[in-house]
Amino acid sequence: MNTAGMLVEHYMLLIKNIAYLAANGVQYLDRMEPLVLRAVDHLCVAHVADATTCKILLSRAIEDELSHLVSESQVYADSLRMALNSLSGYSR
Numbered sequence: 001m002n003t004a005g006m007l008v009e010h011y012m013l014l015i016k017n018i019a020y021l022a023a024n025g026v027q028y029l030d031r032m033e034p035l036v037l038r039a040v041d042h043l044c045v046a047h048v049a050d051a052t053t054c055k056i057l058l059s060r061a062i063e064d065e066l067s068h069l070v071s072e073s074q075v076y077a078d079s080l081r082m083a084l085n086s087l088s089g090y091s092r
Contacts, residue, residue, distance in 0.1 A: 003046070
């Protein structure tokens with residue numbers, strides 16, 4: 001896996017952890033938007049791509065996770081959608 005892919009996977013792991021915590025009653029959702037925005041910034045600083053492309057990479061990773069949900073809780077899915085919405089509202 002290349003550096004860009006590893007960085008996206010790293011941030012997806014953090015995003016999924018917040019979603020799992022939320023699904024289990026731990027209130028960390030207030031940390032989702034700042035995490036997502038930092039992820040885009042970090043990917044840009046790491047010269048993965050420009051901000052728009054970094055948003056697309058993270059969005060695709062989140063959408064991929066959403067497409068594979070089978071028995072996850074609704075809160076988990078909603079948390080991932082929240083991360084996706086944070087990306088759509090991000091402007092640099």
